Amino acid sequence: MDVKISSSPVRLTVFLSxxxxxxxxxxxxAQTDKAxxxxxxxxxxxxxxxxxFMDSSGxxxxxxxxxxxxxxxxxxEVTNLTKKYLQIMKLAGLEKLVSLKSEQEVNK
Amino acid sequence: xxxxxxxxxxxxxxxxxxxxxxxxxxxxAVQLDPTVEELADIRTAVSEAVTNCIVHAYPESVGEIxxxxxxxxxxxxxxxxxxxxxxIINVKQAMEPLFxxxxxxxxxxxxxxxxxxxxxxxxxxxxxxGTTVTLEKYIRGREYCDD
Numbered sequence: 382m383d384v385k386i387s388s389s390p391v392r393l394t395v396f397l398s399x400x401x402x403x404x405x406x407x408x409x410x411a412q413t414d415k416a417x418x419x420x421x422x423x424x425x426x427x428x429x430x431x432x433x434f435m436d437s438s439g440x441x442x443x444x445x446x447x448x449x450x451x452x453x454x455x456x457x458e459v460t461n462l463t464k465k466y467l468q469i470m471k472l473a474g475l476e477k478l479v480s481l482k483s484e485q486e487v488n489k
Numbered sequence: 490x491x492x493x494x495x496x497x498x499x500x501x502x503x504x505x506x507x508x509x510x511x512x513x514x515x516x517x518a519v520q521l522d523p524t525v526e527e528l529a530d531i532r533t534a535v536s537e538a539v540t541n542c543i544v545h546a547y548p549e550s551v552g553e554i555x556x557x558x559x560x561x562x563x564x565x566x567x568x569x570x571x572x573x574x575x576x577i578i579n580v581k582q583a584m585e586p587l588f589x590x591x592x593x594x595x596x597x598x599x600x601x602x603x604x605x606x607x608x609x610x611x612x613x614x615x616x617x618x619g620t621t622v623t624l625e626k627y628i629r630g631r632e633y634c635d636d
Contacts, residue, residue, distance in 0.1 A: 386536050400508055402540065403507060403540045403544065406506055406594065413542075420565075426586075434511075434529075434536075436533050436536040436537055436599075437596050437598045437599050438540070438594075440596040441593070441594030441595055444594065444596065450614075465529055465533070466527070468605065469598075469602060472586070472598055472602065472605065473587075473598055
């Protein structure tokens with residue numbers, strides 16, 4: 382489990398990797414939130430490309446980051462989602478809050 | 490119907506064991522020759538049930554989680570996750586999507602995920618005694634896989 386940050390004035394990208402469950406979420410949350418708080422970018426991208434496992438803890442993770450970003454007037458997009466992760470996030474209706482993009486959708 | 494093979498696992502309700510337990514049950518399920526997708530469903534459903542034990546059943550202490558899994562001739566895997574924790578007072582309400590007794594970042598969708606990724610779920614709980622979640626999934630396996 383690891384978090385890498387890439388930042389530009391317009392976009393903060395958080396590259397998440399490893400397993401995202403209740404156990405690992407705490408550390409991912411702390412690292413991601415620190416970057417969001419320090420950033421002035423208007424777009425926060427959470428890249429799930431290197432996530433190897435996710436359960437419903439992923440919903441809470443995205444929801445929490447959405448709340449933090451929203452409070453700063455920033456938008457959130459979640460990218461590189463597998464079919465399964467997309468299915469889980471849609472159970473929570475997350476598509477109404479953040480932009481969800483699957484692996485196939487190439488994003489610039 | 491008797492299982493053709495069984496496994497048992499007892500572990501402590503520490504969050505670091507979430508990954509270990511779901512991986513162990515998935516490894517046991519491999520003998521049914523599941524697709525990658527089916528295996529991921531099992532890992533996810535087990536992860537939800539085990540997390541519930543850790544977060545809800547034993548909120549202030551460390552207790553035991555008992556896992557049993559059996560596989561059957563017709564490709565069924567039955568997984569039982571049991572705790573002797575606080576129990577659920579209202580099971581029907583606990584299983585409603587988005588219902589959670591905890592704040593923070595618990596989504597209240599653990600049971601919904603279990604329902605989505607298995608064929609059948611049964612929850613038995615006695616307040617003060619503990620909870621047993623039984624999950625059933627039919628493994629169609631790789632020979633039926635489209636892609």
